[in-house]
Amino acid sequence: MEEFKEVLLPYKGKKILQDAASQGVSRAAELLHKAVIAEYGDTPLKALELGCGCGIVSIMCALARPAWQISAVEIQAHLADLAQQNAIRCELELDIQCADFREVTGKYDLLYANPPWRKLNSGLMSPSEARNISRFELSCTMDDVLRAIHRLLRQSGKAVLIYPAERWQELQKTADKTLLDIKKHQFHGGNKAYILAIIAHRDNI
Numbered sequence: 001m002e003e004f005k006e007v008l009l010p011y012k013g014k015k016i017l018q019d020a021a022s023q024g025v026s027r028a029a030e031l032l033h034k035a036v037i038a039e040y041g042d043t044p045l046k047a048l049e050l051g052c053g054c055g056i057v058s059i060m061c062a063l064a065r066p067a068w069q070i071s072a073v074e075i076q077a078h079l080a081d082l083a084q085q086n087a088i089r090c091e092l093e094l095d096i097q098c099a100d101f102r103e104v105t106g107k108y109d110l111l112y113a114n115p116p117w118r119k120l121n122s123g124l125m126s127p128s129e130a131r132n133i134s135r136f137e138l139s140c141t142m143d144d145v146l147r148a149i150h151r152l153l154r155q156s157g158k159a160v161l162i163y164p165a166e167r168w169q170e171l172q173k174t175a176d177k178t179l180l181d182i183k184k185h186q187f188h189g190g191n192k193a194y195i196l197a198i199i200a201h202r203d204n205i
Contacts, residue, residue, distance in 0.1 A: 007056065009090070011063045016086035018054045022079060023134035025056055028114050031188055032162045033060040035196045036112045039158050042067045050101040050113035050148060051075065053134060055083025055094070057114065062092045071095040073104055075139050076130055101148050102140065108152055111159040115145045117167070142170060146178040149199060158183070158200050165193035175199060 004017040007025050018025050036047075036057070042065045049058045052072035062070050072094060074080040080098035087094040118136045125136070133139055142163075149159045159180075163171055165187055175182050181202050188194045 007054075009056070009060060009063070011060070011090075014059075014063060014090045016054060016056060016059060016089060017082065018056070019079065019082060019130065021128045022076075022130040023053065025054070027188075027190070027192070028162050028194060029056050029060075031194060031196060032112060032114050032160065033057050033064075035162070035186075035198070036061055036110070036160050037064045039160065039198065040065070040068075040110060044069065045109040046071070046107075047110040047112070048072065048104070048106075048108045048152065050111060050145065051115060051134075051140075052083050052096065053079055053114075055086045055096060057112065058083070058094060058096075059087055059090050059092060061112075062087075062094055063090065068110075069095075071097070071108075073097050073099040073101050075100050076133060079130070100139070102144055104148070104152065106152060107154045107157075109154055109157045111149055111153055111157070112161070113145060113159075114162050115140065115142070117164050142167070142174050143178075146174050146180060146199075150178050150180055150201070153201065155201055155203075158198055161197050161199060163195050163197075165189075165195045168195045171195065171197060 003020040049072040058072045077098045084096045185197045
């Protein structure tokens, strides 16, 4: 039987549910949301989240930027459904699909993701398959994420990624291999250190 936890959002009267058996909402979601909305004001654009989980980041972005046309994909069907229900709870119309982002088509002005952080065999697996898929690179790798960005991002667009700070050098090398440039980055310390990176096509000056 599924169990859910309520999460209050930093928008008056808005709250969502998260699946207690899946990866929990963390500070990373807040950091990613703030970095994403800092890149563009409330003007029309097409945005896509790669792997939305319960939908928290896309929902907060939609609340902050009503003019954006936001889509999101999530490979786990029960989480895609939960994200859609959470959008409805927040009175939003978001295009949320159960899909593998490696198979998504189209072009977007803005991409963002909080991808699985841990490589296979880099830690203990959870009894929860859903948590493992969210946490470990079982369904996608960093290389898959960067290749999807290269394919889906408009020439003038931007992508925002968050990873553990320990994978910073790997992120730089993977972006370079994929003909993408990290235009700026920011480290966030604490018990869990993060790196936020703003990425664009190499010839976008």
